[in-house]
Amino acid sequence: MYAVIMAGGEGTRFWPKSRSKRPKQLLNIVDSDTMIQATVRRLKGLVDWDHILVVTTEHQRDALLEQLPLLSPENLIVEPKGKNTAPCIGLAATLLHKKDPDDVMLVLPADHRIEDDQVFQKTLRAAAQLAKNENGLVTIGINPTYPATGYGYIQHQQLVANIDGIEAYNVKTFAEKPDIQTAKRFLQSGDFFWNSGIFIWKISKILQEIEDSLPELSTGLNRISKALGSEKEKDVIQKVYCQIKSISIDYGVMEHSRNVFVVKGDFGWNDVGSWEEVYKISPKDKHGNAVAGDAVLLDSKNSYIETNNLMIAGIGLEDMIVIQTPDALLICPRERAQEVRDLVDLMKRKKLDQFL
Amino acid sequence: MYAVIMAGGEGTRFWPKSRSKRPKQLLNIVDSDTMIQATVRRLKGLVDWDHILVVTTEHQRDALLEQLPLLSPENLIVEPKGKNTAPCIGLAATLLHKKDPDDVMLVLPADHRIEDDQVFQKTLRAAAQLAKNENGLVTIGINPTYPATGYGYIQHQQLVANIDGIEAYNVKTFAEKPDIQTAKRFLQSGDFFWNSGIFIWKISKILQEIEDSLPELSTGLNRISKALGSEKEKDVIQKVYCQIKSISIDYGVMEHSRNVFVVKGDFGWNDVGSWEEVYKISPKDKHGNAVAGDAVLLDSKNSYIETNNLMIAGIGLEDMIVIQTPDALLICPRERAQEVRDLVDLMKRKKLDQFL
Numbered sequence: 060m061y062a063v064i065m066a067g068g069e070g071t072r073f074w075p076k077s078r079s080k081r082p083k084q085l086l087n088i089v090d091s092d093t094m095i096q097a098t099v100r101r102l103k104g105l106v107d108w109d110h111i112l113v114v115t116t117e118h119q120r121d122a123l124l125e126q127l128p129l130l131s132p133e134n135l136i137v138e139p140k141g142k143n144t145a146p147c148i149g150l151a152a153t154l155l156h157k158k159d160p161d162d163v164m165l166v167l168p169a170d171h172r173i174e175d176d177q178v179f180q181k182t183l184r185a186a187a188q189l190a191k192n193e194n195g196l197v198t199i200g201i202n203p204t205y206p207a208t209g210y211g212y213i214q215h216q217q218l219v220a221n222i223d224g225i226e227a228y229n230v231k232t233f234a235e236k237p238d239i240q241t242a243k244r245f246l247q248s249g250d251f252f253w254n255s256g257i258f259i260w261k262i263s264k265i266l267q268e269i270e271d272s273l274p275e276l277s278t279g280l281n282r283i284s285k286a287l288g289s290e291k292e293k294d295v296i297q298k299v300y301c302q303i304k305s306i307s308i309d310y311g312v313m314e315h316s317r318n319v320f321v322v323k324g325d326f327g328w329n330d331v332g333s334w335e336e337v338y339k340i341s342p343k344d345k346h347g348n349a350v351a352g353d354a355v356l357l358d359s360k361n362s363y364i365e366t367n368n369l370m371i372a373g374i375g376l377e378d379m380i381v382i383q384t385p386d387a388l389l390i391c392p393r394e395r396a397q398e399v400r401d402l403v404d405l406m407k408r409k410k411l412d413q414f415l
Numbered sequence: 416m417y418a419v420i421m422a423g424g425e426g427t428r429f430w431p432k433s434r435s436k437r438p439k440q441l442l443n444i445v446d447s448d449t450m451i452q453a454t455v456r457r458l459k460g461l462v463d464w465d466h467i468l469v470v471t472t473e474h475q476r477d478a479l480l481e482q483l484p485l486l487s488p489e490n491l492i493v494e495p496k497g498k499n500t501a502p503c504i505g506l507a508a509t510l511l512h513k514k515d516p517d518d519v520m521l522v523l524p525a526d527h528r529i530e531d532d533q534v535f536q537k538t539l540r541a542a543a544q545l546a547k548n549e550n551g552l553v554t555i556g557i558n559p560t561y562p563a564t565g566y567g568y569i570q571h572q573q574l575v576a577n578i579d580g581i582e583a584y585n586v587k588t589f590a591e592k593p594d595i596q597t598a599k600r601f602l603q604s605g606d607f608f609w610n611s612g613i614f615i616w617k618i619s620k621i622l623q624e625i626e627d628s629l630p631e632l633s634t635g636l637n638r639i640s641k642a643l644g645s646e647k648e649k650d651v652i653q654k655v656y657c658q659i660k661s662i663s664i665d666y667g668v669m670e671h672s673r674n675v676f677v678v679k680g681d682f683g684w685n686d687v688g689s690w691e692e693v694y695k696i697s698p699k700d701k702h703g704n705a706v707a708g709d710a711v712l713l714d715s716k717n718s719y720i721e722t723n724n725l726m727i728a729g730i731g732l733e734d735m736i737v738i739q740t741p742d743a744l745l746i747c748p749r750e751r752a753q754e755v756r757d758l759v760d761l762m763k764r765k766k767l768d769q770f771l
Contacts, residue, residue, distance in 0.1 A: 060564050075728065229542070277588040355765060357758050369725075369739070370770050372431065374747040381746065383725070390737065390746060398730050402713050406728070409711060414726050 060187055061162060061262070062106040063151040066095055066115045066123060066169035067141045071403040072333045072396070075387035076365075079415050084169035085122050088337055094170045101173060105180045106165065112136055112154070113169070114147050139300040140205070146276060146303050148258070149269050150296070153280045155262045156228070157287060163187045166258040166308075172340065174327025184260040186322040187224035192399055193219075193320065196268060196313060197259040199326045200252025200321040206242035209332055209397075211235055211254035211309065213321050214245075220234040230319040233309055252321055254309065255328055265312070272315040279303050334380045334389075335396035338363035352383070363393065387414050416543055417518060417618070418462040419507040422451055422471045422479060422525035423497045427759040428689045428752070431743035432721075435771050440525035441478050444693055449482055450526045457529055461536045462521065468492055468510070469525070470503050495656040501667040502632060502659050504614070505625050506652070509636045511618045513643060519543045520621070522614040522664075528696065530683025541581035541617040542678040549676065552624060552669060553615040554586070556608025556677040557684045562598035565688055565753070567591055567610035567665065569677050570601075586675040589665055608677055609683055610665065621668070628671040635659050690736045690745075691752035694719035709737070719749070743770050 070083030077083050084095040092100060099111060108129050114124055114136045123135060136151060142337040148166055155164055165183060173179045173240035182199065190197045200213045215228035233254065237245060245251040260268075270277040279299035313319055329340055341349035341363065350358060352366030359376035366383045373381070380396060391399060406414055426439030433439050440451040448456060455467060464485050468668060470492045471479055479491060489554065490506060504522055511520055521539060529535045538555060546553045556569045571584035589610065593601060601607040615622075626633040635655035642651035669675055685696055697705035704712060708722030715732035722739045729737070736752060739747040762770055 075726075138440055195602050276689055355758065355762055355767065357754065357761055368742075370431075370743040370767065372743060372744075372758055374751050374758055376746060379746075383744070386724075387726040387728060388739070389728050389730075390732060390735075390742065395730050398713065402711065402730055405713055411711065411726070 060106050061110045061155050061159075061164040062102055063148065063155075063164055063166050064095070064098055064111065064145050064169050065144060065166065066113050066119065067138060067147065068168075068170060069141075070170065072399045074399050074403050075382055075384045075389050080118055080120065080265045082170075083331070084121065085119065085126060088331060089172055089340060094172075094331070095123065096126055097173075098169050098171070099127060099130075101176050101179060102165075102167075105183060109134065112151050114138060114151055116141055120411075132196070139297045142255075142300060142303060142305040144308040145269070145273060145306045146279075146300065148265065148308050149273075149276055149285065151279045152262050152265050152269075153284050154287065156266060156284070161260075161261040162262060163190050163259060166260050168256045168330070170331065171255070171257075172329045172331050176326075178326035179224065179324070182225050182322060182324050182326060183257075183259065185220075185222035185227070186320075187221055189220060189227050189320055189322065190259045190261055190264070193265055194261060195318040195320050196264065196316050197227075197320045197322055199255045199257040199259075199324040201255050201324050203246050203251060203253050206239060206246045206374065206405065207253065208236060208239055208242050208354060210330070212237065212242075212245050212251045213254050214250050215252060215321050216346045219320065228321050228323070230313075230321050233314050252323065253328075255324060256330070257324070258313075259322075268312050268316050273306065273310045276306075276311070277301050333396040334363060334382065334391070334399065335393050338380065338393060348411065360404065361393070416462050417466045417468065417511050417515075417520040418458055418465065419504065419511075419520055419522050420451070420454055420469045421500060421503055421522065422475065422526050423494060423503065424524075424526060425497075426526065428755045430755050430759050431738055431740045431745050431770070436474055437478065438475065438526075439687070441475065441482060442704050444687060445528055445696060450528075450687070451479065452482055454507070454523060454527070455483060455486075455528075457532050457535060458521075458523075460574050461539060465490065470494060470507055472497055482588065494668065495653045498656060498659060498661040499663045500612075500664040501625070501629060502635075502656065504621065504664050505629075505632055505636045508618050508621050508625075509640050510643065512622060512640070516617075517620040518618060519546050519615060520618050524612045524686070526687065527613075528685045528687050532682075534676050534682035535680070537579065538581050538678060538680050538682060539613075541578035541583070544578055545576060545583050545676055546615045546617055546620070549674070550617060550620055551674040551676050552620065552672050553583075553676045553678055554669065555611045555613040555615075555680040556584075557611050559602050559607060559609050559679050562595060562599050562602045563609065564592060564595055568593065568601050568607045569610050570606050571608060571677050575676065582679045584677050584679070586669075586677050589670050608679065610683075611680060612686070613680070614664065615678075620689070624639075624668050624672050628668045629662065632659050632662075632667070671744065689752040690719060690738065690747070690755065691749050694749060711735065717749070 070077040072180045073083050087093045175188045186197045212234040214231040216231045220227040286292045343349045347361035350364045354364045354371040359373045362376045363380040364381045378393045380391045422440045426433040429439045443449045468490050542553045568590040570587040572587045576583040642648045699705045703717035706720045710720045710727040713730045715729045718732045718735040720737045734749045736747045
């Protein structure tokens with residue numbers, strides 16, 4: 060079994076801790092390990108080190124090799140430019156196809172949090188078995204616990220398998236991030252899972268599906284395949300990436316395929332998409348405050364404070380996020396944590412490059 | 416004419432910029448000069464350098480001499496312990512009495528902001544003339560512009576003099592800091608001034624009034640007077656200060672005296688009592704934000720931001736105060752700026768001495 064870890068994200072929502080050269084997956088947001096380190100560690104016993112590929116962009120390359128000293132440089136795939144998940148997965152599949160087209164590949168985001176590694180591995184094993192037996196596209200669905208508007212959803216149909224206690228279903232539809240009313244409806248129906256962004260399939264199968272649904276990408280990948288190992292390899296990848304369009308695997312492939320399964324993942328999952336998510340999974344004091352570092356709070360509650368070298372003193376803070384790094388500090392209401400991305404855009408426009 | 420500048424305050428409401436060894440009067444809160452420097456500069460042409468006494472406590476001594484290099488050390492009076500304004504003024508008067516009992520002394524807080532220095536001097540000259548002519552206790556009243564609850568008030572009676580355009584009145588009563596309803600009533604009546612804490616009287620007169628209203632303090636001051644210049648001086652001051660009670664000149668003397676005048680001060684006065692006051696007198700951008708230092712604000716308004724070396728990024732800040740120093744940062748709603756004092760108390764209890 061192979062694993063492809065997608066580690067190209069920019070993670071601007073974790074500013075000021077995340078920067079363009081130090082995005083979320085390279086940070087220890089919720090753990091002593093960084094998120095990419097935790098993602099790799101989680102595969103121990105399931106996938107061999109030399110079967111793990113990490114796909115990233117040039118400016119994260121060095122930091123990734125530093126954080127993953129056991130990763131051999133040839134297993135680090137550098138995309139010339141982030142083009143969303145379909146090209147990323149296609150490129151990795153093209154490389155792996157030369158090694159073993161009939162083997163299974165796992166596709167994993169680099170920056171999610173999993174609580175129970177054992178159940179996680181058990182689930183992936185069941186998903187891999189299903190992918191092999193059915194030659195299908197398998198995704199992991201998470202039982203929703205609240206009407207999240209920040210996740211995509213997967214509507215399942217009938218149970219098709221129960222592998223060692225892990226349930227697998229046919230997929231009816233994929234749904235984009237819903238509004239709150241729709242999310243509530245999804246939750247009530249009992250038919251929907253959160254889309255975890257974790258996929259399992261045979262290498263040959265995903266390339267076939269890309270050929271069917273994204274012929275342009277497929278043509279590009281074939282050009283890359285022919286150049287692999289030659290001195291033109293880098294050039295060809297560069298050229299192909301200039302031409303292909305940016306598209307997600309969900310939208311570009313999964314929604315069009317007739318052979319899609321969802322395996323229920325019950326391992327405690329969180330995509331840790333914003334500081335608000337970090338607050339939610341952090342231990343809190345009796346006032347609902349989660350504090351990492353030095354802080355003194357007067358009449359404050361339900362806030363998340365993370366300091367570097369300053370003593371942060373707050374009066375009357377309520378539902379606030381305060382994050383300090385050596386050169387910057389963010390103050391933001393928890394309910395506006397998504398707008399940290401807009402703040403980073405604003406700083407880009409103001410040419411505050413040293414803080415990006 | 417002599418001037419006595421009371422510079423013993425702790426100014427905890429300006430934390431984190433103010434610290435026990437660097438209180439408000441030693442800071443440049445609203446000016447390039449520190450507040451004590453501005454207070455002394457404001458007297459130029461009115462009082463000679465060698466007629467200016469500064470009263471302070473031991474741990475501010477060195478910083479004061481550094482900030483006021485023209486002040487001779489013998490004009491810096493060190494109180495063993497802050498005991499409010501009556502002992503402070505009594506001690507200064509006792510020292511000055513040896514030099515010239517019939518001359519006038521001005522008493523000035525070290526940490527107020529005056530907009531028009533010329534009118535200020537003109538007002539003090541008129542007050543000094545009144546103090547001499549009437550041998551009265553003269554205080555400066557400020558025409559209130561809003562129903563402030565943070566100031567004491569002075570109710571005046573009939574006009575007794577108009578000296579060169581400066582009006583002087585008899586005083587009916589002194590009122591402590593009122594609640595908002597009372598403050599509104601004071602404002603509407605037109606009979607009330609804010610109590611500026613600036614006093615003018617003959618040296619012999621204030622010592623006489625202290626003898627009448629605060630006999631215990633008077634006894635102590637007499638003991639000090641006898642020891643002045645001897646080697647016992649410091650010891651005697653120390654002993655007297657251990658025994659005398661802490662009391663303000665307003666409460667201890669002014670309210671009991673029958674010979675009190677208030678001179679109307681129309682020179683633009685602000686006691687700069689909290690960060691909220693600093694916000695009020697600072698220039699603001701079109702969103703009502705006053706920013707000193709590096710900040711990037713998204714959808715934020717009516718806030719005061721002061722940074723040292725960090726880039727402060729705010730989302731949705733409204734009516735907030737954010738102050739950063741090299742080792743600490745305060746976040747506080749503007750309307751709770753008075754509670755910074757409570758915050759400092761909390762830090763004292765938590766033994767966070769390095770930040771005090």
